[in-house]
Amino acid sequence: MEEMPLKALIEALIFASDTPLTLDRLKEVLKEVLKEVTKKDLQRLIAEMMAEYSLPQRGITLVEVAEGYQFRTRPEYADWVKKLKKTKPFALSQPALETLAIIAYKQPIVRSEVERIRGVDAGGVLHTLLEKKLIKILGRKDVPGKPLVYGTSRRFLEMFGLKDLSSLPTLKDLALLGSPAGEEQLPFLPVEADREIPAAPAVGDLIHQETETDEPPYEVAKDSR
Numbered sequence: 001m002e003e004m005p006l007k008a009l010i011e012a013l014i015f016a017s018d019t020p021l022t023l024d025r026l027k028e029v030l031k032e033v034l035k036e037v038t039k040k041d042l043q044r045l046i047a048e049m050m051a052e053y054s055l056p057q058r059g060i061t062l063v064e065v066a067e068g069y070q071f072r073t074r075p076e077y078a079d080w081v082k083k084l085k086k087t088k089p090f091a092l093s094q095p096a097l098e099t100l101a102i103i104a105y106k107q108p109i110v111r112s113e114v115e116r117i118r119g120v121d122a123g124g125v126l127h128t129l130l131e132k133k134l135i136k137i138l139g140r141k142d143v144p145g146k147p148l149v150y151g152t153s154r155r156f157l158e159m160f161g162l163k164d165l166s167s168l169p170t171l172k173d174l175a176l177l178g179s180p181a182g183e184e185q186l187p188f189l190p191v192e193a194d195r196e197i198p199a200a201p202a203v204g205d206l207i208h209q210e211t212e213t214d215e216p217p218y219e220v221a222k223d224s225r
Helices: 003-016 023-030 039-053 075-085 094-106 111-118 123-131 154-159 171-176 218-223
Strands: 060-065 068-073 135-141 148-152
Touching: 003 023, 003 039, 003 068, 023 039, 023 068, 039 060, 068 075, 094 111, 094 123, 094 148, 111 123, 111 148, 123 135
Parallel strands: none
Antiparallel strands: 060 068, 135 148
16 A cells, blocks of 8 residues: 555544554554554654644644544634534542542552542542543452552543653642642642652552453442442
């Protein structure tokens, strides 16, 4: 295939995907007709497409989000898109936002640690975040009681427009934006100012790991209350 038709094919696949399309998935779809295509080739073509869609006369952009690529409408046209879709904006309560921030920066984390940081029961909020697929159950910590371990999902990255967890702002970033940097003022951002990437799950400490697409059964939701 010539380069331009290949670029058009990639464009069509990204457009048709319901979720951000990863390079691995894109390569898997194309391998039947393009056995020689590499991730580097795909990255180069997608980078060219992102530059083309960044032009101000475009109504949509191609962005890297949630470890994949997705077409999105430009922010300046948000009000018009809302009129067309007639949907209510997605909203989270303050307790849910605080809990989500704690999980994002401190993952992998168990319920008791979330409650220690917030100072209140977190069972109901955790259940809500699980239902909205913003967090997922990573497994159970291999300690007495086998508490559930939580982390953020790809849906979380997609919702907040993040490429990956390393894209989370640090307290230094927030301070530059005029946000308070002290822990007393931001108890829901329990992360050191120079910390860039949340800790990865310690595999040895987790058992019975779940996949991101697994729906938590009723007994799991009940256990998280």
